[in-house]
Amino acid sequence: MDKPPGEELKGEDPGAELAVKVGLRVRAVRSRRGLTRKHLAYHSQVSERYLAQLESGEANISLSLLSRIARALGVRVGEFLPLDEGALALYEPLHELVCTLSPEKQQQAYLLLRNTFNRDRSARRGVALVGLRGAGKSTLGNLLARHYRVPFIRLDEMIAQLSGMDIGELISLRGQEVYRRFELQALEQTIADYRQVVLETGGSLISQWETYSILRDHYYTVWLRALPEDHMRRVMAQGDLRPFAGSTSKAMQDLKLILDEREADYGLADYSLLTSSRSIEECLQELVRSCQPVLTTQDRLPRTD
Structure with a gap:
């Protein structure tokens, strides 16, 4: 019997589980910025194909490439790395909501949050x-x-x-x-x-x-x-x-x-x-x-x- 997507990661391949979590975070940050994958590829000089693999949890993670992506998005590399399950869980509801929005709505949501909470x-x-x-x-x-x-x-x-x-x-x-x-x-x-x-x-x-x-x-x-x-x-x-x-x-x-x-x-x-x-x-x-x-x-x- 086939296992549900992601189920086979648990307890079997911590590296694969980490790749999925990193991919989710990269995608969430990109969504907050209102950028398309093609746009991020241009600014980071990382191929669009690699970005697609990274966000889907299928890429071989490279710190060098992650650094380029982080620099292009204006964040630290550490923002892509889950500290623990509890820290990751805090982002899940927001991530799920953002993924239901159109690119235009994602950008509006990001600007609203940024201007409300993150601007001194x-x-x-x-x-x-x-x-x-x-x-x-x-x-x-x-x-x-x-x-x-x-x-x-x-x-x-x-x-x-x-x-x-x-x-x-x-x-x-x-x-x-x-x-x-x-x-x-x-x-x-x-x-x-x-x-x-x-x-x-x-x-x-x-x-x-x-x-x-x-x-x-x-x-x-x-x-x-x-x-x-x-x-x-x-x-x-x-x-x-x-x-x-x-x-x-x-x-x-x-x-x-x-x-x-x-x-x-x-x-x-x-x-x-x-x-x-x-x-x-x-x-x-x-x-x-x-x-x-x-x-x-x-x-x-x-x-x-």
Whole structure:
């Protein structure tokens, strides 16, 4: 007579039982982050096939690969390892509930829990604006900083200052990898130098999981969103036609693809604000209300220690 799934693990193969428990935990953390398996594979540089085997308890567990996965998810490796049966049991009801939700609902549940239980607003260094070009980061960021009388910092300007080159020259001459190193260095310097700030980030920062995790740990993050048509119109109004040097329809297709690919990462921000079909004043009022708990603190000046 065949045994129920998992029954043959008990008392026969502790290694297999551990693999199942680790797999459940990896899957639970991934669900909390609102990431697909394909998305996690990209960020961790671990194959999607191995992730599928790991989550189903069928993989040969490698600490090296687990470390990559943990780093991509922004957790410690130990979070994947059950301490004892009692500790694991605490997670089972939540895990079972999460598994019944759609990916969209899983992300909403994660954000609700994170914002309710796991965010120390008093430790925040201010507000960081994320989103693609044309969403309104420069305009609204500058106005928000003026409202709360805090510095407005553009991360690209910090990168240019540190590297001694403008962004286009830096990427062209030294490549994306060097640019990303300066991007992380600029973020760390901003965290060290300012107690309170409104920070404008580049649209692709969210693709660098380590940098994005540090950003979310130290700032209240706001995703400024807009419809693809508004992104394109606003960038063209700024006089920058480089993204649309070829076919406009092809540029729009590319823009929509980028938005789709980055939506899950942008969605990890603390707050989302749609700027399409709204006046600057309306958007600013909502942004001011959202950021009020973070920016109405005493420490507003650059650090001098």
